[in-house]
Amino acid sequence: MMPPDGPSPDFWAEDPPRPPAPPEPDAAERWLDEGAGPMVRPYVMTSGRTEPSRGTFDLITLVVAVGVEPDTTIGLGPEHLAIIRLCQTVMSVAEITGHLDLPVATVRVMLGDLLDKGFVSLQEPEPEADMHDIRIYKAVIDGLRAL
Template sequence: MSDDQLWLDEESGPLVRPYAMVHGRTRPARPELDVATQLLTSWSGADRSGISVEHEEILRLCVRPMSIAEVAAHLDTPIVVAKVLVSDLIDRGDLVTDKASRQAQRPNRQLLEAVLEGVRRL
């Protein structure tokens, strides 16, 4: 029996449950993360010791920008598990997000209303 077969039971699914991957944590340290938050591996965090296989996989996946939803799909885990793992990597400096740039690029409501009003006048 191969190693892959040892960790998968056809009837019950993976033998390592999602809560075990995150040591029972159910809330990410960064509640501002949402499913569309884009992630990118930061090469500034050179020390990769002490991280799990799932953390390593996230770092490999995020060499190109990827959303938390995509990470969860690739890992075949619930979104909350992906968020907890991603939070760990952000706190270590191994991942960066686009959150600050997305907030800076949001137009304000008054500007949008003024544009809409201008279009209506046409």
């Protein structure tokens, strides 16, 4: 058996030169979005909370503001005030989420805050019909037979 050949001369050669990395954007470019201001993460808006303090807030739950828009000195963030402005007319949680371009969980937490402070009122969707009632099944079967 022959000893293995030594490494090729290319093995010891230096790595080929790499292209230069793109310049790092300065801090202002990295954290600002075309006039939108500094980027704030959703968990900062909710102080790390992931569940509302009360209420379930399905996507079809209807929300309406109660009274006039509060003064900003009461400790509400700009997103809270935006929700109150949007809800001057009845609006669903899904619509609010779309208008604010925020995650649903974040909007739910903020709606819980506003509900706790009495700034919004909501109407939960009606529960589904009782599917254990045999009369419903009989009515469906009778309707199908009539076709």
